[in-house]
Amino acid sequence: MQIKDVLLAPGNGAFFYDDQEAIRSGAIQDGFIYLGTPKTPEFNSIRVPASSLSVGLVLADDNVVWGDMINVQYSGAGGRDPLFDTNQISNLTSRVVAPRLLEVDASVFGTSCARVFEHVKGQRLPLAVEYGVSQALLRAAAHFQRKTMAEIVCLEFDLPLPTRRVPIYCQSGDAREINVDKMILKAVDVLPHGLINSRQKFGDGGQTFIEFVTWVATRTRQIGRPGYHPVLHFDVYGWIGQEIGLEPQRIADFICRVVDTVPGFTINIESPADFGSTQAQIENYAKIVSILDSRDSSARIVVDERCNTLDDIRLFAEARAAHLIQIKTPDVGSLADTAHAVLLCKENKVGAYVGGSCTETDLSAQASVHISVATQADMMLAKPGMGVDEAFSIVGNEQNRLLAMLNRRRAQEENIG
Known part of the structure; x- marks a missing residue:
């Protein structure tokens, strides 16, 4: 299944990115904000509205499936990727990821992920990119095979159809x-x-x-x-x-x-x-x-x-x-x-x-x-x-x-x- 085009749409996360180191060091809350100087690189303030970037795959039948790139609340802490930068992620996706997406068979989830997420100059892609693009690729495979995303995962990993509700x-x-x-x-x-x-x-x-x-x-x-x-x-x-x-x-x-x-x-x-x-x-x-x-x-x-x-x-x-x-x-x-x-x-x-x-x-x-x-x-x-x-x-x-x-x-x- 061919991907004909890749769309990008900036968006909002559902909460905020917080500077964990500043909070641990005793930053005082004033209403919803934190007072003080940020301590984690790339934070301009201790609490920053979460941004996201949606990636849309235009499929051969003109259906569009989406995934959302996002980082976690305490970005840059505990060995995590740095603060999400929509412009940088958009630029990288357009230059590196989109051309790869146009070459894969989107009907096969695992194979398409492996191809699109190959390292660049020995470096892994930002994890937010992998996360959002894999969501879109999973939805593409489900659309093509007329199955739920869960069934695609079961097929990929040779798992039985689940019966139990997850707490x-x-x-x-x-x-x-x-x-x-x-x-x-x-x-x-x-x-x-x-x-x-x-x-x-x-x-x-x-x-x-x-x-x-x-x-x-x-x-x-x-x-x-x-x-x-x-x-x-x-x-x-x-x-x-x-x-x-x-x-x-x-x-x-x-x-x-x-x-x-x-x-x-x-x-x-x-x-x-x-x-x-x-x-x-x-x-x-x-x-x-x-x-x-x-x-x-x-x-x-x-x-x-x-x-x-x-x-x-x-x-x-x-x-x-x-x-x-x-x-x-x-x-x-x-x-x-x-x-x-x-x-x-x-x-x-x-x-x-x-x-x-x-x-x-x-x-x-x-x-x-x-x-x-x-x-x-x-x-x-x-x-x-x-x-x-x-x-x-x-x-x-x-x-x-x-x-x-x-x-x-x-x-x-x-x-x-």
């Missing part, structure tokens, strides 16, 4: 209490993220954080429907290590203390500490996981920072340096790599969480749903944005529509058989 995880942003109530009323599977990204939110010795965990568990029991029992997931952005110290034993002790305050709940702790490099992160996270496992703790360690690409994910999974790996889709790049990453986690008996960022778009979120369901990930992020309602409806509705179509397809195949 959805919502994030609260700074509007914690209101958004936690929304999540509980909507019976979200995993909640609330919490955005524990500053000393003020973590508290002296972690006391403010522990009080928040206790409040979430209590609130769940107070207003949740009978039988509702979500997983509680908190992203602490390395603050346990910053406040308690970088000794794995002390970090594990603190996490056990948190878990003891809310008996009966499974607790996910994301990014408990940042050890400064991928190798140090692997070694020390593996120690924390081992300590928690030896105590039969209900806590699960989730890795994010320092675990970005498919190669990183392989290293963490093989070392069992987490109970659950966030496969942060814009940081992984190609959606083919995201699918491969989930399967790698499964091979190594490590949980696979298809994540991403609040900065994303409706198109990238919907494509991520198809990868998550096709590979039967352990959970997936409700995205984009920080408002709960919008993200939960985009991801949840896409999953329900997809499962309805897959059920119909399965019934047809059984009738033919």
Whole structure:
């Protein structure tokens, strides 16, 4: 299937790009903005409106399929690609990527991704480019073969048609209490993220954080429907290590203390500490996981920072340096790599969480749903944005529509058989 033309359209992400280093260093919030001088290269202010770039593939039958290029909220941190620059990305896409797209057979997803994403002068393309273009190529293959994007992934990786719904995880942003109530009323599977990204939110010795965990568990029991029992997931952005110290034993002790305050709940702790490099992160996270496992703790360690690409994910999974790996889709790049990453986690008996960022778009979120369901990930992020309602409806509705179509397809195949 020939691609006749490539269209580019600048757009907006659903949230903002934030300078994580400046926030960690104590930048003060004033309303919605942060006061102070940015510390991460290419940030002109600590909080910047998220920009995106849509890539449209004009197919032989004149249909146009789209994907969205975007970076994550904390760009430039933890080994990630720098801040998204629409003009630079547009220029590179026009010069390098578009000519390649015009030469591939877009009916074959994996092959077309491999060809288009070949290195340039020994360097990988920006991961945002891989991410957006792979979305468009996946939609092109689905259009040509008259299948869902999930079915294309199943064909590529020789997977059975999925039957299981993937649990959805919502994030609260700074509007914690209101958004936690929304999540509980909507019976979200995993909640609330919490955005524990500053000393003020973590508290002296972690006391403010522990009080928040206790409040979430209590609130769940107070207003949740009978039988509702979500997983509680908190992203602490390395603050346990910053406040308690970088000794794995002390970090594990603190996490056990948190878990003891809310008996009966499974607790996910994301990014408990940042050890400064991928190798140090692997070694020390593996120690924390081992300590928690030896105590039969209900806590699960989730890795994010320092675990970005498919190669990183392989290293963490093989070392069992987490109970659950966030496969942060814009940081992984190609959606083919995201699918491969989930399967790698499964091979190594490590949980696979298809994540991403609040900065994303409706198109990238919907494509991520198809990868998550096709590979039967352990959970997936409700995205984009920080408002709960919008993200939960985009991801949840896409999953329900997809499962309805897959059920119909399965019934047809059984009738033919």
